[in-house]
Amino acid sequence: MVTEKFTWKIENFSKLDSEECSDIFHIGGHSWALFIYPTGNDTDYLSFSLFFVERDLPDDWCIFANFNLALINQVNGKRTITKGFAHTFNARDYEWHWPDFIPLVELRNSTSGFIVNDTCILEAEMAVVKPEHVTQADQVVCKPTLPKQLSMSSDGELADFLSFGKIEKTFIPLLKQVCLLHPSLIDCQQKRSRRFKEWAFTALGQVLHFLKSRKVKDMDADACGHLQLLWEELQTFNFDLTWLQPHIQSALSMKGYIEKAVHLKTMKENLATLEMETKSLKEKIFTAEVDLTVARRDLAKGGLEEKDLDAELAYGGP
Template structure:
């Protein structure tokens, strides 16, 4: 659906879900008024699970909607420690829900020192950005008209429309003017300034683009830089790797020279395998430690058993001294008749 200016129509919604008496909840799953689905005990044992119910996008048959949604578990002690997870999903009439089965471990959630649970209450903030489209072939025709001045060799596809600030940025923060080139998210500005000082060709290659296209290009670059700057190795689970892969593929469409950045992206994407191996190594180490402790316990038990056996042998020898064996099965009798 387009607006009067011929642009793809977007809707944005932000709301807060407060869950009280968390420890007393008996329900396996909870729904907020805005169709957010949560499993207090998790769909994966030991984790809080959070999903966006597809009903929130209200789809008739044959239609689809792209939704970018972000869940934030508010840290009530330190907002800088708020746990945020974000993803993008194309919903259709057959979808049920999409989200994060392992949003946060219940031990961390319920730890009174973590700040996520205060007075048995946790707070979840949700941001949803939705773009509605018809069948994909119709979307392609619409989106190819977004910027008649672009000079990329291939036409813009429907997946490309989720690059700029007006669609799916990394966060929904304040936009600021960036060197007169367009409006960019404030969080991206220092990162872009840093890389442009080292790679001025990144700006030069966009000089002949339209203003909107430049904004999209720099937003896409800023999003990847922000991801690499803010994520830690331990954060690179499957969801994070998928998001980074999407960001990277979108960024490459803008024809930047990214030879300097690609090794860092590929290294980050490889962290999932590294983390999985680290987890296996940790578990194996724990198994070895447990078996070593069990072996020591059994050895100590064996030594004690040998000591007990030696004492029993000595007692046996003493008990036999001066003892004459008798037939225990013989009849006692009561004399001759």
């Protein structure tokens, strides 16, 4: 396992918008990108996200990474802040987020040493483990046992979406429809980078496509788990999703409905079985009662003269 490093020198830090994306860097034979949120991501902390940016991989791909991110103190190296994690990236989970790396007040303090000459320096150090070296516990995450119907079922063909970038063609009619109804979806992404917009609207398209292509009967535990992951991923892109949340909640609640429906179906089947058994028993009772009546009648007609069974048999002698 070889450790590699990527250094990101961010100049004109004070002029950054709500988010900035690094150049794509390559570690472990794969492509990655860092996002920094210099004004926080709905928090009062400096926030980061690490994205795995490759998509043309098998559905069951997985990559295990040990990652350290350092915010360099340019005045006193001993005060450099380093945070690390170990994570398995896969088709359903291709990002890692630090919402509270360092308080913004401390970051912006002119004496703290993290921003010098309006420049901030980050160092990302990563070791990528090949799938065959992933532990058994991680393999559970690597190859989720999702039923076939949970695949995205789109053909993967890309097309331009409102000059925001390349989006899967299957998603575009759905995205256009909701963007007309909810213009804030577009407005909130105007200042984002092109790459961020592609990811954001792809995430939204995945959720819309899921809701459009699934039926109530499909919402078993696996389907609900898959939708929950898509929904959590979509929420990281800061859309106003208050209009969509009730539909997500309704879809996720179908798991309980399906379980009750299955239980009710089982109860009905059991009831039908009991009714058939009861009918069979009634027929047997009726037959037995008829046989009993006939036996009593035959017994009454027998006319048998009673004899002393202990008496001696005669042979005609004295």
